[in-house]
Amino acid sequence: MPPSLSLPEWIVLTLLDEAPAHGFAIAALTAEDGDVGRVWQVPRPIVYRAVDRLTAAGLLVMAETQAGHRGPQRSILGATPAGAAAVREWLGRPVAHVRDLRSEFLVKLALLTRRGGSLTDLVSAQRAVIAPLEPALARRRAEAPGFAAILAAWRHENARAALRFLDGI
Structure with missing residues (x-):
């Protein structure tokens, strides 16, 4: 390693x-x-x-x-x-956090594309990481008070957008 x-x-x-x-x-x-x-x-x-x-x-x-x-x-x-x-x-290896899709994940897609490699396995693995987060973030959004609700909404919407993005690839 x-x-x-x-x-x-x-x-x-x-x-x-x-x-x-x-x-x-x-x-x-x-x-x-x-x-x-x-x-x-x-x-x-x-x-x-x-x-x-x-x-x-x-x-x-x-x-x-x-x-x-x-x-x-x-x-x-x-x-x-x-x-x-x-x-x-x-x-x-998929990224662990939705926030890393913009940086590490996109770079991996660019580098795999340069090599002529398939994106399918990485995209599938990434979806498997993000998909379980979405319902948990939706629950947190519904239960959170004050600014925590705003932050939870932001994270939930980012997870939803990430899933749409992955499905579109």
Whole structure:
């Protein structure tokens, strides 16, 4: 089991498992206008920090070096077998909270789509996590007083919207 990774670290690891690359290429993919950055941006310094941490954890390895066009050599990194296994497990694991659908879950969908993978298993697993929450949140909404009722209404409506979203995929 890999160490606890942040969402940016999972994104970097997954992209480098998809295809070996250098940090600058990953930073381009996770920039605001990048393929993955449209969902979740990872600034260049965070990409390089993630690369260092993932390498130290044995999840990435330098595959080769390439001469830079106008600068130093670039290290081409790829996932180790342990890194690849961690990515497969992470991409199939649903998020625990409705609030994480906007971040981690959407990133997983984007990354799975980039790989040409099926979304069916992840969406089904995610629905299985969210579906039992909806009736519990409806009860809490009906019973809560004051601001707790407002908060419960917000959470209930988000769970209902999440289920509609998952059913629409």
